[in-house]
Amino acid sequence: MARSMNARRTRFLAENPSVLWFLAGLSCFVIAVTVLAEGSGVSILSTSMVKVLGMTLCLCLVAVAMDVVWGYCGILSLGHFAFFGLGGYAIGMWLMYARTQGIIVESLSQALIPPTPTEIKDAIATQIFGVVGSNELPLIWGFADSLTLQLLMVVLVPGLLALVFGWLAFRSRVTGVYLSILTQAMTLALSLYLFQNDTGLRGNNGLSGLQNIPGLEAWPQSTLALWFFWASALALGVGYVLFAWLVSGKFGSVIRAVRDNEARVRFLGYHVESYKLVVFTLTAVVSALAGALYYPQAGIINPAEIAPIASIYLAVWVAIGGRGRLYGAVIGAAVVSLASSWFTGGGAPDIELGFYRINWTDWWLVLLGFGFVAVTLFFPRGIGGLFDYLVRKS
Amino acid sequence: MTALLEVSGVSVTFDGFRAINNLSISIAEPELRAVIGPNGAGKTTFMDIVTGKTRPDKGKVLWGERSVSLLGMSESEIARVGIGRKFQKPTVFEEQSVGDNLAMALRNRREPFRVLFYRRSDADTARIREIAEEIGLADDLPRRAGDLSHGQKQWLEIGMLLAQDPRLLLVDEPAAGMTPAEREHTTDILKRAARTRAVVVIEHDMEFVRRLDCRVTVLHEGSVLAEGSLDHVTQNQQVIDVYLGR
Ligand SMILES: Nc1ncnc2c1ncn2[C@@H]1O[C@H](COP(=O)(O)OP(=O)(O)O)[C@@H](O)[C@H]1O
Ligand SMILES: [Mg+2]
Numbered sequence: 001m002a003r004s005m006n007a008r009r010t011r012f013l014a015e016n017p018s019v020l021w022f023l024a025g026l027s028c029f030v031i032a033v034t035v036l037a038e039g040s041g042v043s044i045l046s047t048s049m050v051k052v053l054g055m056t057l058c059l060c061l062v063a064v065a066m067d068v069v070w071g072y073c074g075i076l077s078l079g080h081f082a083f084f085g086l087g088g089y090a091i092g093m094w095l096m097y098a099r100t101q102g103i104i105v106e107s108l109s110q111a112l113i114p115p116t117p118t119e120i121k122d123a124i125a126t127q128i129f130g131v132v133g134s135n136e137l138p139l140i141w142g143f144a145d146s147l148t149l150q151l152l153m154v155v156l157v158p159g160l161l162a163l164v165f166g167w168l169a170f171r172s173r174v175t176g177v178y179l180s181i182l183t184q185a186m187t188l189a190l191s192l193y194l195f196q197n198d199t200g201l202r203g204n205n206g207l208s209g210l211q212n213i214p215g216l217e218a219w220p221q222s223t224l225a226l227w228f229f230w231a232s233a234l235a236l237g238v239g240y241v242l243f244a245w246l247v248s249g250k251f252g253s254v255i256r257a258v259r260d261n262e263a264r265v266r267f268l269g270y271h272v273e274s275y276k277l278v279v280f281t282l283t284a285v286v287s288a289l290a291g292a293l294y295y296p297q298a299g300i301i302n303p304a305e306i307a308p309i310a311s312i313y314l315a316v317w318v319a320i321g322g323r324g325r326l327y328g329a330v331i332g333a334a335v336v337s338l339a340s341s342w343f344t345g346g347g348a349p350d351i352e353l354g355f356y357r358i359n360w361t362d363w364w365l366v367l368l369g370f371g372f373v374a375v376t377l378f379f380p381r382g383i384g385g386l387f388d389y390l391v392r393k394s
Numbered sequence: 395m396t397a398l399l400e401v402s403g404v405s406v407t408f409d410g411f412r413a414i415n416n417l418s419i420s421i422a423e424p425e426l427r428a429v430i431g432p433n434g435a436g437k438t439t440f441m442d443i444v445t446g447k448t449r450p451d452k453g454k455v456l457w458g459e460r461s462v463s464l465l466g467m468s469e470s471e472i473a474r475v476g477i478g479r480k481f482q483k484p485t486v487f488e489e490q491s492v493g494d495n496l497a498m499a500l501r502n503r504r505e506p507f508r509v510l511f512y513r514r515s516d517a518d519t520a521r522i523r524e525i526a527e528e529i530g531l532a533d534d535l536p537r538r539a540g541d542l543s544h545g546q547k548q549w550l551e552i553g554m555l556l557a558q559d560p561r562l563l564l565v566d567e568p569a570a571g572m573t574p575a576e577r578e579h580t581t582d583i584l585k586r587a588a589r590t591r592a593v594v595v596i597e598h599d600m601e602f603v604r605r606l607d608c609r610v611t612v613l614h615e616g617s618v619l620a621e622g623s624l625d626h627v628t629q630n631q632q633v634i635d636v637y638l639g640r
Contacts, residue, residue: 246510249510249512250497250498250509250512250514251506251509251510251512253490253494253497253498254498254509256487256489256490257487257490257498260487260488260489261485261487263447263469264481264485264487266468266469266470266473267445267447267469267470267473267478267479268470268473268498268499268504268554268558269470269473269474269504269558270470270504271468271470271504271505271506272470274505274506275506278506278507
């Protein structure tokens, strides 16, 4: 039994050499960053740079999920970044609650009369919700004092939302552009809802201070950044292998068939809606987990993160990287998101034209737009398509 | 010999145009049946109704010993009770290999999680080989289905039908785009399949129908015009008028 498991694993890797190449590349990258990071003493890479790279790995993971749902199953979801954001909110609630609790317990410990648990709770509520003019802990923060329960929320909230939304949409056989619009509507509704002050998630203030991990106050940010970087790399590696396995077997065959001609798949006796629902929900959950790793590195989450445009960018990354080849999504997400922070963060020098000054903070989106159009028109297989030439040559 | 499929009094209207008009057909098991008729007679629509693609306005479609109605079922449920279909325009999954196309059609559990943990057994591999040999694609298993010739795609789709191992095969114009030799081979496959199952073949080509050597149903304007042996129906004056006379 064990031997056959091993044989199966070896066969899976042998039939999917790109998985091995990917894992090798990821490992080299992790080693290089670790050696150069501030946290390990060399300080060539600043802590904020390590955080950016860790966050980029999380973005790569959502992109891989997006490739499975779109590139393989043909569902152009323009809402997967909403699941990513929900994962961030779910973990952010614990981070913020537990940290505020720590601070308040510490400050009240000087008092002559020890505070009652109710007093502590009220003080936490006032501290967190003062900005939106409230001093009560909303109902949805009921689990926020427990890391385990809140981690469960990271999976359950986006998972159930995807399950219910997908069930309704797929059951009515909404497909193509109509489905994309529906997912955008869901994302827009969610982000507008979160912008309200009375929804219990601090309205447009969002959740902040997430880079401070309760219980690890003694750890410097440079060390924390490295640990989160490693965790993100591990998540990407595991997620990548999981999805590569998912799309490589007969299941992958069926979902690609659904993408190419779903009516025909029905006449073969497959319940197409169930397949779509499984893929949609599973990728939503993975997106949420990626979000839960991303936001402690970003330090802050607010409703703008869930804006519909974010989910559209996700599709652009996958298209630029090349659909239907998981490493394409990784390349697309990494290249475009890093280029984006370079251009918009003032990294790129302005171009002086005499009569006009090209300021990249403003012009980056135009450049991205042209890049997207160029890839769509001239390289429909995306950057990842270049590997096809390499493979054919060798 | 009770009927496997019993279609009775079925009518379908598309935007006021009555494509199927009080149609009744009964298919036994095993049986080989040819359905002929001029273009637009409603032959393909008949298959659409049986497979759940089109819902009739009225009438009954009953299946099997227990005479369950197919009308409330989804396309995939109908396929799972044992009805397989080959489309008029060959529809195979072009991006995937011939082998994967056949593997998907093989009669196995179809629930997502079963499929996720499915591993191709030796029996399945052998069955795929066997079907590939029968349809003349044994050397093409790793080939991309989209690279096959038109006739080969037709065969691949027939192979997928055989792999499904259905009780009733609905085959829409299988010989279109085939050479005479390929046509002959196709009749052999269909006749062999019909020894143990019900097979309904729509075909235009009279030579092909003659070689099938079976009961023939002539459709015209959505209903049955005549039924019987090929010689019987070709002597029917109405049939000569509407179909053969042109
Ligand atoms: N989905 C549809 N919508 C409108 N008209 C249809 C549809 N399907 C078939 N028809 C019409 O019904 C008639 C029968 O078509 P069909 O069953 O395809 O004929 P054939 O016997 O040639 O296979 C034709 O006139 C066709 O135009
Ligand atoms: Mg037809």
